[in-house]
Amino acid sequence: NAGVTQTPKFQVLKTGQSMTLQCAQDMNHEYMSWYRQDPGMGLRLIHYSVGAGITDQGEVPNGYNVSRSTTEDFPLRLLSAAPSQTSVYFCASSYSGVPNEQFFGPGTRLTVL
Amino acid sequence: AQSVTQLGSHVSVSEGALVLLRCNYSSSVPPYLFWYVQYPNQGLQLLLKYTTGATLVKGINGFEAEFKKSETSFHLTKPSAHMSDAAEYFCAVSEQTGANNLFFGTGTRLTVIP
Numbered sequence: 419n420a421g422v423t424q425t426p427k428f429q430v431l432k433t434g435q436s437m438t439l440q441c442a443q444d445m446n447h448e449y450m451s452w453y454r455q456d457p458g459m460g461l462r463l464i465h466y467s468v469g470a471g472i473t474d475q476g477e478v479p480n481g482y483n484v485s486r487s488t489t490e491d492f493p494l495r496l497l498s499a500a501p502s503q504t505s506v507y508f509c510a511s512s513y514s515g516v517p518n519e520q521f522f523g524p525g526t527r528l529t530v531l
Numbered sequence: 532a533q534s535v536t537q538l539g540s541h542v543s544v545s546e547g548a549l550v551l552l553r554c555n556y557s558s559s560v561p562p563y564l565f566w567y568v569q570y571p572n573q574g575l576q577l578l579l580k581y582t583t584g585a586t587l588v589k590g591i592n593g594f595e596a597e598f599k600k601s602e603t604s605f606h607l608t609k610p611s612a613h614m615s616d617a618a619e620y621f622c623a624v625s626e627q628t629g630a631n632n633l634f635f636g637t638g639t640r641l642t643v644i645p
Binding site for chain 1 (some may be wrong): 563565567582627634637
């Protein structure tokens with residue numbers, strides 16, 4: 419199993435550009451989520467999904483969009499990048515329900531100039 | 532709303548010394564509690580979790596944590612630090628119902644001095 423994979427590993431954008439961060443898992447997990455990690459702030463939940471076709475907002479959803487058309491994939495879209503979105507982004511997945519262990523991807527480091 | 536406080540953004544210990552990383556939560560209903568570790572340039576890995584039952588929880592790499600409801604705490608300890616323990620440690624909570632969302636503390640960076 420590859421676990422949770424994320425692409426790209428690094429990305430530099432200019433303000434106003436759009437892009438999609440990819441996340442895929444091969445563990446047949448129903449739950450998937452996106453977090454952003456900023457210095458001194460820990461990880462904060464952006465969006466999550468409890469199954470294909472179902473998504474919901476987390477703590478910091480503004481400026482981000484998600485969809486879940488398959489169980490395996492959960493892409494995160496930045497519609498119009500802003501410098502405040504410079505961060506490290508982590509995707510995670512788990513079986514549904516609490517308290518199942520979440521498995522994290524290696525992260526995407528995004529810089530918005 | 533869930534809230535997690537980790538006291539001390541940086542902790543330094545000598546190799547072989549006790550490691551103590553502090554975590555307090557704020558919730559009217561005790562949540563599920565987790566400790567994750569992040570090695571440089573990597574994702575997060577689960578160290579241990581408390582759900583129900585025994586309040587002293589043992590995890591990987593010799594770490595353990597004790598849930599104290601009266602103190603709303605879930606401190607992480609290891610009797611003897613190794614150089615390989617140098618990493619960032621995150622305490623997290625999730626609610627007992629609903630989606631499996633995690634709420635993280637701000638993290639503690641552990642440095643081990645040879």
